[in-house]
Amino acid sequence: MPLPLTTDARAALEAREVAIAWLLDLYTDEGTLRCWDQAIPITYGGDTYEALQDRWRIEGEIKIGADLTPEPLTIAFDGAPQTDDASFIGRLLDRTWHQRRMRLRGLLMNVSSNFVTAIGVHMTWNGWMDTISTSDGVGTASVVTLNCESGILRALDMNLTACTDEDQRRRLSTDQFFRNVALKPAQQVPFGTKWINIPGGGSSGGPATTGGGGSLPFGITIQRE
Amino acid sequence: MSSQEIFLTDRLKDCSWRLMQRQSAPFGRQTGQVITYGGAFWVASFRYENLDGPGLRALSAWIARRKGAAVSFTAYRPTRISPANGATSNSGLGISSVNTAASTIAATGLSAALAAGDMFSYATLAGGFYCGEVVSVGAISSGAQTLTVSPAPVAAHGTPQARVFQALAEFQLDGEPQISEPHDRRYAVSFNARQVERA
Numbered sequence: 001m002p003l004p005l006t007t008d009a010r011a012a013l014e015a016r017e018v019a020i021a022w023l024l025d026l027y028t029d030e031g032t033l034r035c036w037d038q039a040i041p042i043t044y045g046g047d048t049y050e051a052l053q054d055r056w057r058i059e060g061e062i063k064i065g066a067d068l069t070p071e072p073l074t075i076a077f078d079g080a081p082q083t084d085d086a087s088f089i090g091r092l093l094d095r096t097w098h099q100r101r102m103r104l105r106g107l108l109m110n111v112s113s114n115f116v117t118a119i120g121v122h123m124t125w126n127g128w129m130d131t132i133s134t135s136d137g138v139g140t141a142s143v144v145t146l147n148c149e150s151g152i153l154r155a156l157d158m159n160l161t162a163c164t165d166e167d168q169r170r171r172l173s174t175d176q177f178f179r180n181v182a183l184k185p186a187q188q189v190p191f192g193t194k195w196i197n198i199p200g201g202g203s204s205g206g207p208a209t210t211g212g213g214g215s216l217p218f219g220i221t222i223q224r225e
Numbered sequence: 226m227s228s229q230e231i232f233l234t235d236r237l238k239d240c241s242w243r244l245m246q247r248q249s250a251p252f253g254r255q256t257g258q259v260i261t262y263g264g265a266f267w268v269a270s271f272r273y274e275n276l277d278g279p280g281l282r283a284l285s286a287w288i289a290r291r292k293g294a295a296v297s298f299t300a301y302r303p304t305r306i307s308p309a310n311g312a313t314s315n316s317g318l319g320i321s322s323v324n325t326a327a328s329t330i331a332a333t334g335l336s337a338a339l340a341a342g343d344m345f346s347y348a349t350l351a352g353g354f355y356c357g358e359v360v361s362v363g364a365i366s367s368g369a370q371t372l373t374v375s376p377a378p379v380a381a382h383g384t385p386q387a388r389v390f391q392a393l394a395e396f397q398l399d400g401e402p403q404i405s406e407p408h409d410r411r412y413a414v415s416f417n418a419r420q421v422e423r424a
Binding site for chain 1: 248256257258259260261262263264325326328377379380422424
């Protein structure tokens with residue numbers, strides 16, 4: 001659904017000029033670092049964003065997908081002050097950031113206010129801080145690169161856990177549906193194996209099986225190798 | 226590193242200033258719609274010609290003191306040294322308020338009214354320089370005048386040191402200076418610079 005246009009936004013569009021700024025939130029172990037890409041600080045949504053102006057930028061594309069594949073996002077910071085603990089990048093490097101949340105938001109601004117009056121957020125990119133690399137060399141800019149990743153499951157803040165047989169039995173003690181769900185990658189699922197031959201399977205409660213071939217409750221016959 | 230040393234004007238043949246707008250290019254002619262990504266800033270190109278030996282030595286040492294882009298310098302716009310009213314002093318000039326959103330500066334202590342096209346500078350809260358071009362003016366009253374400027378002004382220092390005569394901007398070298406040392410001793414130097422912003 002498109003964003004409803006405010007009077008300011010409509011006026012900006014009619015003036016054939018719109019202004020966009022970027023808000024960055026990095027959720028570290030010692031609080032949230034917030035900055036934006038303009039010259040003077042702004043308070044938006046109750047939070048104050050430091051004015052980093054050109055000292056950071058978004059590298060490449062911002063991808064937002066509806067699939068389950070994590071999308072990358074790369075943010076580059078001016079690396080020259082990285083050893084200054086008081087600088088923004090210095091504070092980030094001094095804190096614990098790995099696999100902690102980050103958020104990038106596009107902020108529509110009132111174009112006639114010189115980036116003082118905000119209209120509203122037009123996009124939000126939620127992700128996790130993944131890796132940081134630095135690039136320093138003669139003749140090139142000193143850059144600290146923060147690689148982030150998203151993912152629809154993570155964006156929805158879901159816990160990536162598997163439902164085990166025990167989990168399901170707590171909900172419905174007679175439901176055996178998850179008895180054959182693999183809990184680890186590449187784990188062998190014991191289809192067609194007698195329950196009494198599976199360690200921990202017990203001799204009762206499982207589906208009726210035969211030695212040579214398995215017969216599942218749904219009438220499907222599986223031939224065991 | 227901040228030096229803010231003034232630039233040299235001896236044998237300066239060309240000093241062109243340009244305001245760099247940070248915005249997208251229009252997609253087509255019919256709408257002309259653009260997206261603005263940030264405030265504008267100044268870039269300038271400097272060209273010195275027919276320098277004699279002492280002149281080249283002074284300029285070469287001045288460039289060496291810049292240490293590439295590490296040490297900033299200050300410059301005024303040679304074509305706008307004085308405002309249109311002809312003022313040659315900044316004495317008594319002050320700022321009563323700065324409005325970033327409205328792009329206005331309320332100047333005080335003016336001996337005569339400023340006009341569109343004049344340059345205006347002052348010290349910023351962070352110890353840098355704001356330098357802008359007056360684009361429209363209000364009526365002057367008892368030396369006070371509201372100036373609409375471009376680019377947008379930022380918060381002023383407690384001691385703003387406002388200037389209309391030789392209004393200063395802070396720059397750093399952009400790229401390598403070009404120095405020509407031919408046999409006929411008609412030396413030439415040119416370099417580009419971009420504004421240092423300390424808001």
